[in-house]
Structure formats: C-alpha cells, structure tokens
Amino acid sequence: MTMSSPASAPAATSTFGRDFLASIVVFLVALPLCMGISIASGLPPTTGIITGIVGGIIVAAISGQPLQVSGPAAGLTVLVYMLVQEHGAAMLGTIVLFAGLIQIVAGYMKLGQWFRAVSPAVIHGMLAGIGVLIFASQFHVMFDGKPLGSGVQNLIGIPAAFLDAIRGGDARQTAGLVGLLTIVTIVGWSSYAPKSLKLVPAPLVGVVVAVVAAKFLGLDAIKFVDVPSNIWEWSLQMYPTTDKLFRITEPAILIGAISIAFIASAETLLCATAVDQMHTGPRTKYDKELFAQGVGNSICGVLGVLPMTGVIIRSGANVAAGAQTKWSAILHGVWLLLLVAFFPAVLKLIPLSALAAVLVYTGYKLAYPKIVPTLRTYGWAEVAIYAITVITIVLTNLLDGVLVGLGLSLLKLVYAFSHLEITKEEGPDNRVDLHLKGSATLVRLPMLASALEALKPGANVHVHIGDLDYIDHACIDLLSNWDRQHGLSGGSLSIEWDALKNKYQQRSGNAYERAAAKESAAGAAAAANPA
Template sequence: MSILSANRMTSDIAGRDFLASIVVFLVALPLCMGIAIASGAPPALGLITGIVGGLVVGSLAGSPLQVSGPAAGMAVLVFQLVNDHGLIMLGVVGLIAGGLQLLAGIFRLGQWFRAISPSVIHGMLAGIGVLILASQFHVMLDDAPRASGLANIAAIPEAIIKGFPIDDSVHHLAAMAGIITILTIMLWNKFKPKRLALLPGPLLGVLVGTLFAFAFALPITLVELPSNLTTALNIPTVEVLGGFLDMEILTLGVVFAFVASAETLLCATAIDKMHIGARTNYDKELRAQGIGNLVCGALGALPMTGVIVRSAANVEAGATTRISAILHGGWLLLAVIAFPFVLNTIPTAVLAAILVYTGYKLVNVAQIRRIAEFGRQELAIYVVTLVGVVAIDLLTGVILGFALATLKLVYTFSHLEIETSYDKELNRVDMWMTGSATFFSIPQLSHALEKSPFGAEVHIHVEKLDYIDHACLEMLSSWEKLHQSTGGSLTVEWSDLVKRYARRAQDPSQTAIPNLMKRPAA
C-alpha cells in the first residue's frame, strides 16, 4: 500500500469518526440532562457524567465503539439514593462503586459479570423502564413524582386528568409540550428520510417541543444550568466521606457496581454483534468504567455505564475507532461552556417526555415474546424480576430473579422423567429417559429398574437424555450385574444418541448437546 493510499484511508476513518461523534453528541445531550432530572439531580451533573464518559472512559475503554454516560437503567437507584440520603452522598456511593469495578477488572472478573440469566437482565431493564415511565409521566406534566414506583403508577389516572385544561394550572400546557415531543420522536423514527437518517429522534423531539413552548410562550418549568459548570460540582466533603463506614451506603455502592457492570457488559455484547471490528475486552472495560465512576464520584456527578442508545448510534453513524466516543465528550464540554443559555431554554417537560418514551422502549414487548419462546420457566423468571423491581426495589427484584433462575437450573439438572413399557410375550422392558440423569436421580432410576421382572430383557433409551453423570453410570453397571444373575440383560441404546448427534450436526439451527459420558466398556 502506498503512502498516499494509507493517508487517504486514515483521513477517511478520521472523517467517519468525526461525523459519528457529532451524531452521538446530539443523542447524548438531551439524554444526559433528562436522566439527571429523572434521577432527582441537577441536569449539570448528568452532563458532567457524559463528559467524563467521553473524555476519560472513551480513552481507556475495552469496547472501543461503546459510549458511556448516565444511564436510564441507573436513574431509579440514584433517585432512591438522593431521596433517602441526599444529593451529597451520590459522590460517596460513586466512589465505592467505581473502586469495586476497578478491582473487578484488575482481578479479571469481567466474564463473571456476564454470568447472569438474560431473563433476569431483561426483567430488570423492563422494571426500570416501568419505573422511569411512571415517574417521568408526572414530570412531563410539571408535577412532582411520587415517593415510590407503585405510588407513581397509582397516580397516573390523576395525572391524565391534570393533562386536560380543567383549572388554572399549567399541567395541561406542559403535557402538550411533552406529547408533541413524543409524537415527533415516533413519527421521525417511522418516516425519516434516508438522507437525514443520522439525525437522532430525541434531538428532533427536543427541538420541536422547545420551539412549541417558545412560540406560545408557555409558562412551564425550564432547565436550569449554571453559567459556570464548576459551581454545579457536588464534591463530597470530608465529613460526608465518613459514609464509607455506613453499612447501608456500602451496600448501595455494591448494588451500583453490580447493576452498572451488568448493564455495561450487556451493552458491550450487543455492540459487538453490530460491527466486525475489535471485540470487547471485558476486564479492560470494567477497569475503564471503574476509573470513570471514581472520577464521577469525586466530582459528585451521576454514575455511568455503557449505554446502548448512544453506542448503537455511534456504530450506525460509521464510527471505527474510540475517537468518536472521546470527541463526543469534548462536544458536550464545549456546549456546556459556550452555550448554557441555549440549553436553559429547554422545558423539563420535554426532557421528561424523552424519558417516558425511553422507559416504554425498555419494556420491549418483542423481547417478552422471545423469552416466552424458551418456555414458561424463563418467562416466570422475567416476570418475577420485573414485578420485584417495580413493587419492592431494584436489588430485591434482581435477587428474586437470580434465585428463581438458580432454582430452575437445579431443577433442570435434577429432573428426570422415566417412561416404561413391558411386553409380556417377549419378557422385554423398554425404558425411555428424558432430562438429566444425575446422582439426584439415582433413587428414581433404581425404583424404575427394580420393577423389571427377573430374567427380563431391559432396554434403556437415551435419545432424549441431556446429561448422565458418573454416579448413574456406576449404578447402571452395578444393577446390570445383579440383573444378569437372574438370567436377564441390560442394553443401553447408545445408537439412539449417535443418531441424534448426526441429525443435530446436519441441522445448524439445532443447539449443541451437552457432553454425555460414554458407557464404560464391559
């Protein structure tokens, strides 16, 4: 390759990354402020997290095309923290979470954070979506969210009534701006022209909603950003840092680290499927996220994760390196320093409308159908996690879902179905085993075998067997010797299993079979 060709290729890559950074910036700007408001924090703290996510984490990330910043998935946790302990404790929890993530990355625990049932993850995200939608529905009407998720849901009918012009309040005016914002996003996503496909729907929604409020001079609440970003910092004081010794604060730090890591690595996996470039180094990504959250904690800003909406926009815009993620952080910093007066014209109802739409998308009805295809058990795990997150709290919901997924795993590896038929004329017993034959199943299997008449020809069919362990094989071998002493025989139809392997090998749509131990030679 000539030097000229190499320069052209480098220039082309830089150009695509530059364009992608603009697109990601336009997506991130309204979301950073909206998520901060949903978290009960000033919009400036969300923008600071977005800046750190771009400039710091973007430079260190193990997933080069992933974009980090404040996430809707963390908004519920942050809101509860701010509500219960005050905004000043946000930095302490961020420092704890960041430190734990950094340690997890150093000790190479990145892959283990992915060892969570997808049904639990999607149930958690759906529960968060319901909570965000319910709380931001009230903010979209210039009203205050209620104290809990269930209270927010129960108050939605009252909020709908407030959306009509029945008194002298401004709720219906804010609702109009919010509805127009949502309609703009939906219509744009459905009918946007190909030439303008990179223009993000949330940004267009903010522009249209803001212009509507400005044109009619609606007396509704606007975003408040300080002229100097340093005045918005929420740096923990020495006294507040004593929260490190508070068990409740430490627990929250662990929860923040767990949820942020799970959401980040889930996002990284999804982004890997969207491009053919470098794959994610999960431990490096965790270390980068840990450093980013340590910085955000030191500044008292919102916690961060890898975020799917901004990351997907980055890939779709043609990004090829980490430069686009880094630059988007620079554009956020420039916007806050140079144009705070422009951002202060945005109504909070418009930003809340974006979060209402985001919450709806997090529920993802199509994902529910896909989970249902894997059986009622997976759907039950999803529903239990969702209900637990909404009705109790996020940590309890995840623990309930994880416990149910663990019980399902135990059931799967301990459940064995045995069907038996007996032909008197041939004195032959046929036994079909379905499921997993483990040491848990030995009493059941022994009971079924002992029903066989003396001298019978016993055939065990294993075509539908997923797994058999050494304990069961030893038991079959022992029983075979005992049965032979009565004149009978035992035949395990391993040929059925060979045929099953052959069919699976010829059909790529079939999943692989767990390794089945070979029967020891007689």
C-alpha cells in the same frame, strides 16, 4: 443496522473524518438523554452532562470496546433516585466512588466474563421494570408535577394527573401539551423522516420542536431547565469528604455501592456484546472494559455526579454513523464540555416537560415486552423469570427485583440438573421398558438406582434415552454395573450405549455453541433497547 468494519490499525487521516461526523451524531443523541436522566434521578441536569463528559473523554480513551459510548443510563435512574431520596444527594458521590472501585477490582481480577453469565431474562426484566418506573414517574414531570413516591403510587396516579391537567387549564396543561408534542415529533421522525436525515436523532428533534414552540408561543408559565452558570458548582459541594467516605461501613451505603457496581457492570457488558454484533472490527475485551468503567465511575464519584454505564442507544448511533475508532466517543465528550462551558444559556431554553417526554417515550420502549418471543424459545420458565423480575421491581425496588430474578434463575438451573422422570411399562415376554426424561445426574442417582433395583430378576429391560437431556458419568457407571449384575440373574439390559455415549459427549462438546447462540439472541434484543 449497517455493519461497520473498522480496520485494526487505521491511519488517522483516513478515519478522522468519519469519526468526527459520528461524534456529532452521538453528541446530539447524548445531550437530551444526559439532562433527562439527571432530572429523573432527582439531580441537576449538569450532573448527567458531566458524567457524559467523563465517559467520553476518559473512559472511551481506555475502553475495551472502542465503539461503545459511556454515559448516564436509564438503567440506573431508579436506583440512583432511590439512593438520593434515602441518603441525600451529598452521599451519592461516595456511593458511586466505591462502586467504581469495586468495578476496578473486578476488572483487575478478570471477572468481566462472569458478568456476562447473568440470565438474559433477568437483564431484560430489569430493563423492562426500569422502563415501567421511568414511564410512571416522568409522566407526572411531563405535566410539570413531581413523582408521587413509589412505582405503584406513580402508576396509580397517572389517570388523576392527566385529568387534573385537563380540568385545570393552567400551566400544567400547557406543559403536558408540550410533552405530547415532543412525543409525537419523536414518533413521527422515527417513522417518516427521510432516510438521508435518519442520523439526526429523534429525541433531539422532539426537544428542538418543543423549544421552538415554547419560544414563539410565549409559554413562559411552564418550567424550563435550570442550569447553573458554573457547571462545576455542584461538584464543589458534593465531592466525598472524609466523613462521607467513612460512612461506607454502613450496610445501606455499602449495599448501594455494590448494587450500582453490579447493575452498571451487567448493563455495560450486555451492551458491549450487542455492539460486537453491530460491526466486524475488534471484539470487546471485557475485563478491560470493566476496568475502564470502574475508572470512570470513580471519577464521577469524586465529582459527585451520576454513575455511568455503556449505553446502547448512543453506541448504536455511533456505529450507524460510521465511527471507526475510539475518537468518535472521545470527541462527543469534548462537544458536551464545550457546550456547557461556553453556551450554557442554550440549555435554559429547553422546557422541562420536553425532557420528561423523552424519558416517557424511553420508558415505554424499555417496558414494551418485545423480548418475550425470544425468551419463549428457551421455555416458559424464562418468560416467567422475566415477568416476575418486572413485577417485583415495580412493587418493591430495583435491587430486590434483580435478586429475585437471579434467585429464580439459580432455582431453574438446579431444577434442570436435578429433574428426572422415570416411566415403567411392562410388556409380554417378561419385557420391561424404562423411559428416562430430564437429567440423570448424581443428584438423581438414588432415584435411578431404586427404579432399577425394583425390577424383577431375569426381566428383559429396555432403557429409552430419547427424552434424556443430560446424563453424567455417575449414572452411566450405575447402568453399566447394574447391567452386569442383572445379567447374572438371567435378565438382559438393552440400551443404546453408543447413542448414550454420543449424547454425553455432544452435550459437553456443544456447550459453547449453545451458550453463544443464547448470548447472540440476548445481545440482538438488547440492541433494540434505548438506555
């Protein structure tokens, strides 16, 4: 992707033209995704568009990352759909409102950096699991059907839905062909479009082709997007009333708000990290960005519409289109507002199967395990956490999957700082070689002490630390004290004290560099994920 270099304080006259053009591109990318994500969440298409308007006009104005674009995200689709099914669409506004308030408090308390500490394996596992669920549910919608229920049911039901559409020869088959045409167009445009036209987003081209085909072939039997004449009609019915607000004390409602706040924050800040790598301008102010997202979600909650996050596909398009300031994201919200305010009839021309097809393709891109080779460089444990997170999300739900992934990450951390292997080899001349492997920390100090105390008095002990990943001060102190005591028995201890000291200092001093390298890899991988 082309690197963009916005100036620190560019003159409006020198940047507005580029921001204006970039805003058009982002608007065209956002439009089909806003509607498609709304429908996949079980809500009218205008709810996603209103979220996009809030994310553009309001959140972009106070954002901590000026080139990041916020709006409804595929990453929250499954969770929102679950909440709507369990508590009704009328409670969504209350849940999103409190999720936003949680984000505001977290940003005010400067917790933004902590959200970046979520393991990339869990984040990408979450996205992949969401991708599988979106693909499975929207496959049925692409044939003008409805999702069957759970993720497993939707997956198992795919072959039957496909065969029923083929055998039926009715409107469902026609809808499926429109969806297939949309996907083929997206893939073809992404692969073979002239470089000069690459800025025109492939999903939009796919939807336009579907609209033209439906219009000229007279495909009136298939379903089309239903848009109310008044876009605020939904909000007037779904805003949080006093009775709804008091239901936040119910455990299920509160957990829903916390879940949205956590997942939206993690996805937003991961996206911001990826955007930082796409340009050379100002770096993200994470706490400010978290606060801005909280303001946006609070407003979306009051309006009773979809929650928002920072979204990578729109942000990436923004940078690639040459955006220089926050005005590009702001203007894209203005274009969304003008479209639904003055040209709502245009949206009614869009086949529902075309929007579902866009999400089927998006789900496939999210689910494809392209991150596995990167995770493998950090060990098979990271790959296992990724895979288990995906499987748990598909078999249960999004929240359980994320919690399982986080739990496994913590267990891996505990294991890494508590696992120590000690191998003893006895040689001639009363020589004993001790090989240490893993982490020698306070947790394993009794084990190391027992191994040392079991050695014969007067032995010539050689301690090898080449395979030692980390050693803390407590274990260094143990070796030093044991050396003195062992010397009184006529024995000796040979250990590379300078190397041991250097290893301890190097592990501490390079912690930031290793974390930065890990974050860089995760951010680069996230940049390839549509959402």
